[in-house]
Amino acid sequence: MDNELFENLRLELRRGSLTLAVLAQLKTELYGYALRKALESHGLAIDENTLYPLLRRLESQGLLVSHWREEEKRNKRFYRLSPQGEIILYRLLNEHEAMNAALDRILAPIPAPQPTENGFEPAVLEPKEQLQ
């Protein structure tokens, strides 16, 4: 139950970040598989069943443009950020930065969970710290 809940929340948390990462990565033109590899090399693995529908959605929203081109004897669909996508990415990055800064301020006083015999135990804050 806890795992399922965590997994749902994790997916929710990742959803917005993935869109941002895909848009940012497509400042340079890439095809689907290469994009997946590029994101993975940065530590952001993305399931292909998530990536391709996302690419299509972003393209239909006008944030990406794509075209088919032959490379290494195979037809590949290359994506890159559209002019509108660049503006949106800029705004999203600002939003992301503001949110990160806010989160940093909120999370600052919270110490990391301590490992115990039963796994990780959430750290208990002193009342003073909670009020900060």
Added chain:
Amino acid sequence: MTKPSTDLVDRYLQAVGFWLPRAQKQDILAELSEDLHSQIEDREADLGRALSESEVAEILKQRGRPIFVAGQFLPQRSLIGPTLYPIYIFVLKIVALCYIIPWLVAWFGILLFHHSEATANLSRDWHSLPTLWNVVFTQFGIITLIFAAIDRASVKGTCMSDWDPRKLPKIKIETPAKRRVNAVACLVFAVLGLIWVLAIPDNPFLILGPAAAFLTAAPVWRLVYWPLVALAIATVFEHAFVLARPQLTWFQPTFRIATTLLSSWIVGILLRTQTFLVPIDPKFAQVAGIVNVCILISAAIWAISLVVQLVIYGWQAFREIRRAMEPATPHLA
């Protein structure tokens, strides 16, 4: 000769393509094919050999079932979106409460009392449940289709933005004083009801009006009269208790379950009989017959309402008992 990997991939793509919309099918499949072949080539480069059929099958298995993969590309996967869904459920509940539950109750009631001649004709018409299910599924189906159409038509877009917060209903505040006044009024009416029930045997005109001159109570009332008096006393007790201990919110619905069960027993006896009033003079036999049919129909309606009440009180009692057992939480001011 076709490579085993190519053959499996092609079969997989064909299966995915079956679920895709025609307009985008080729485009999506071409991209998926490219991605799969890139992954297979990468893996082959790592191993320094061609992949076996089982290794390719493993890659495809990781991708997921074709129907699931295709489903990710479809625009909307829910018939009714989250915006309209609560309204949809609300409408279904109303239909269930106002139509299906009374129907089911009536059906069970007729099955229970079908040996009574008076209900024999009705029971013939009501005997088959499939009729009920046909009606239920048709109603639910129509409601679902209407909501799906509204959802597709994006009416929710205007519904979401076109509203005025100032038109929201005012908060219902039930002050302790208002609650007390209500409780006192209920108690007064309960006492008057008890007096009325006690006075009926000596003053039949209180229930029969002018018909008391030519109609009189059938023997069945001797059987149910004291239970009716007990019911009236219980009602007085209930309202007196609510007035004295208003904070025990679980009491009233719980107590009403007991009184509703007593009422059900009374109405059960009434439904089994056909004669409630008898004429003093045989020439009023026809009038007595009409009145008896009216009382029988009233008793049947009463039985249906009792079952609905039982469900409501059961739910209220459960909610209030659970609330009473929970630790106190702050309320909105």
